[in-house]
């Protein structure tokens with residue numbers, strides 16, 4: 001593959017959480033620095049690829065469920081480098097009119113999203129920082145695409161653990177909650193140290209040199225992100241347990257290290 005996907009401003013020396021995740025999912029939008037970190041991660045957590053795939057499967061099931069409940073507007077925050085089963089593809093498979101705004105601060109994620117969305121006038125990408133939700137919600141491009149007076153689904157899937165405690169991730173979710181109409185939904189998946197604290201601590205250490213940290217949280221801390229939202233069945237559970245597709249059996253769900261849940265306003 002050529003290097004036409006590399007934006008000129010990209011820092012290829014510092015591992016990017018977006019590109020490490022792309023590597024784990026079998027993508028090729030990553031550099032040696034990303035593959036180095038991913039190799040360290042696979043040493044600590046040999047199932048990291050399976051975890052990433054399980055998280056994407058959770059995302060797809062949650063988007064299908066929310067679109068099936070009639071929501072036709074999605075804001076995917078920390079959306080990542082496009083891969084298979086992107087949110088607009090899943091949502092539009094349920095409702096072809098569904099509109100999606102992708103948000104990421106990573107140069108490669110934004111450039112690649114822009115390229116694949118060029119022909120879809122119902123899906124766009126914004127380069128923005130999720131730690132400033134007010135700016136995202138006020139962005140004229142987002143407002144041109146979505147009507148926040150109607151229900152919207154905010155997706156924060158494997159992203160809130162990239163925000164440190166002192167950056168107050170709860171305030172991000174609260175800002176989204178306070179800006180949205182009744183019937184809106186919140187989808188979260190988040191790294192937890194409930195089952196394997198040693199492993200998640202080692203992952204956190206590895207990510208110290210990446211573009212964002214990896215901050216695992218307890219189940220109670222993750223549950224608090226849903227304050228003001230009604231958690232849909234089956235609640236906050238290890239990601240493979242959230243409404244698994246028929247016939248999907250899950251052994252040892254706690255080895256997936258990530259809780260997922262969907263709330264409704």
Ligand SMILES: C[S@@+](CC[C@H](N)C(=O)[O-])C[C@H]1O[C@@H](n2cnc3c(N)ncnc32)[C@H](O)[C@@H]1O
Nearest residue numbers: 018021078079080104105106129130157158212
């Ligand atoms: C692990 S990926 C998750 C991608 C996708 N949500 C998923 O779960 O498959 C996390 C994404 O969050 C993005 N990200 C990290 N910090 C961010 C920030 N402060 N603002 C916006 N995006 C951020 C990264 O660039 C990366 O693309």
